[in-house]
Amino acid sequence: MAEVIDPKPKGYKIWKNPSRKRDPVAYLGEFYPPAGTFYFSPKDLCDLGFAPGEYTILAPEERPFANLISKWQTVTVPST
DSSP states (O other): OOOOOOSSOOOEEEEEOOSSTTSOOEEEEEEOOOTTOSSOOHHHHHHTTOOSEEEEEEOOTTOTTTTTSOSEEEEEEOOO
């Protein structure tokens, strides 16, 4: 039997970290980094409309350079 390959790549899951201890962690959904990249920069998150703060990103297992880049990333969007 032939292996079925999902043609649509899996998204990167993003959570907003709480700014205060009593605030909950908020799951924001799945997003894709800009074409040609395999991680998110603060500018990428800002371009997507994310507010200033700290975000945790989980890359899919099938990501490029999986052995070189951690599957967990923390990105801080600075306030302007």
